[in-house]
Amino acid sequence: MNASTENTAAGSLMQRLKQETAAEHERMESLMQRSEAFASKENYAQFTLSQYYFQKDVEHLYQDPAVEQLIPDLDVRGRSEAALQDLADLGLEPQQQGIFTAAVSYPQSLGWIYVSEGSTLGAAFLFKEAQAKFGFSADFAARNLAAYPEGRAVVWKRFKQTLDEADFSPQQQQQIIEGALQGFQRFGALLAQLKDLK
Template identity: 30%
Template sequence: MTILARLKTETRAAHDRIEAAMDLDRRIASREGYRDLLVRFYGFHRAWEETAAGQAPDRSFFERRRKTQLLARDLEALGLKSEDIIRLPQCRPLMPLPVPEAVLGSMYVVEGSTLGGAVIARDVERRLGLDAETGCAYFRSYGRDIAAMWKLFGAVLLEASSPEADDVIVESAQKTFDVMHDWLCETP
């Protein structure tokens, strides 16, 4: 079983749990609910990116996948001022990311949510009339490159795979799902 297959299998329950708890229909039914959802994503990504950057196995690979600036741009488009955005609460405590393999496991969750973001972006555009320029840049983060970015990420995971690394990768992905669930589904 490849690391990608193992991740999909062993994190399925956590993925289903967060998907059910997110209540996206309610959260994207209004601009205010959508903005509040983006605030939660911003708090997660800002803390996660700061923590993960120091252990990322490939700095340029990691940098291309940062989402905090896209979220800040969306929040500004939805009326928040930049000085208010930088003071938004951040996700704490975060899961430990002590080694590059842990970052890769955590990135599996973050990159996977980017895939789901393409579907959410269509709903946001249909319901709220927002696009990448008017408040939906985060959910459209890779645009037409989404499949290529996922494929490249998968290749990096496969390259890093070994019996010892795979255990760390899977454990980190599971912890990331738990932290993301608690942060995104918590009422601020």
């Protein structure tokens, strides 16, 4: 069986990613609620710090030539710079801390990038909340939640297509899914820290 027929038999990589990380996504939504990130500007600022650290972890992976080759539009992705500017608006400066993904290699790294790119979809709701509650915008304090200039759906669709067309072997797909689970773990831990949540 070649990779394409296996894709059909077991579902595409993107279908697998969605299905096999669904419980983690649910956990994120619950953690987001319990972290009370929108209860005050102070909480929101701490949440933005989590976004910043996670984006730094993910963007570290962009430096790998294998990632660069697979995803040609990396320059439009990533939100650490936006988060850093938001933090400045909010009067916070990130503490220096290590990169969590230093030991993550290709293709596991693609799973981390999947988590980051997918999170731009849910961020649409968070952006609206930041606008409604605090009057923040794509130019002030909520840049990191704003849509990419081309629009969320377009950039997401292109990412999905890139990953599916790469025709990864089942073993590689498994590594990518493991990377995604690690990414969710990392972001979950950052959220949990906000309120000492378990």
